Amino acid sequence: MQKCLTPTHDFFLFLQMEDEGNHGNDETRLFILSSLASQQKSKVACILCEEPMYVFDRYPLVDGTFFLSPKQHSKGCIEVKYEGRSQYLTSVCMGCLEGVSSDRIIRCRFCSQKWDGSSLVLGTMYSYDIFAAMPCCTERLKCNNCFKLLLHPNQRLNYFSDYSHLVSCPYCTSHDTHFVKPLAYCYTKQPLQVFQQWP
16 A cells, blocks of 8 residues: 655655765666666565555655665565675665664664664665664674674774675685674564553
């Protein structure tokens, strides 16, 4: 069922204007639309809640955001070629980005920190894995092969996109996108507990 954009029309216009910067441009828009057209898709599913989202031909393209990941997080992610590399076009809906309800909240399996995507620009595409770019604890910084720590907990890479690049482990020499982990490995949906007061 297609969502009506009329009630928040001004909000989406604001995002469209803001989005004309680094994240939103015609090249990005055409890349997304042509990638989806080649798969004969007019809608995509949120990677977290699996709800369908219609894709529009103008910004904002979707009621959420797109991102590219070197790993296929689900069967619904579309394989694309971007800057000479195979990537997977992935989407997250606005409800999951902002954790609007308890069933939309995901937490790290290791440190229990809530993932928060509310600062991401809606309706456009990030050229890196947005989950890898926000490591919350040391488990997210370990080698995918030998599980040794690749970065000191206080150390950060220069750019968000660096977390999606291939790197070599100095311990086992495994060459992989070590900071990109399967979502099911890193996150769990934990509904907020409601505590009842004593009578």
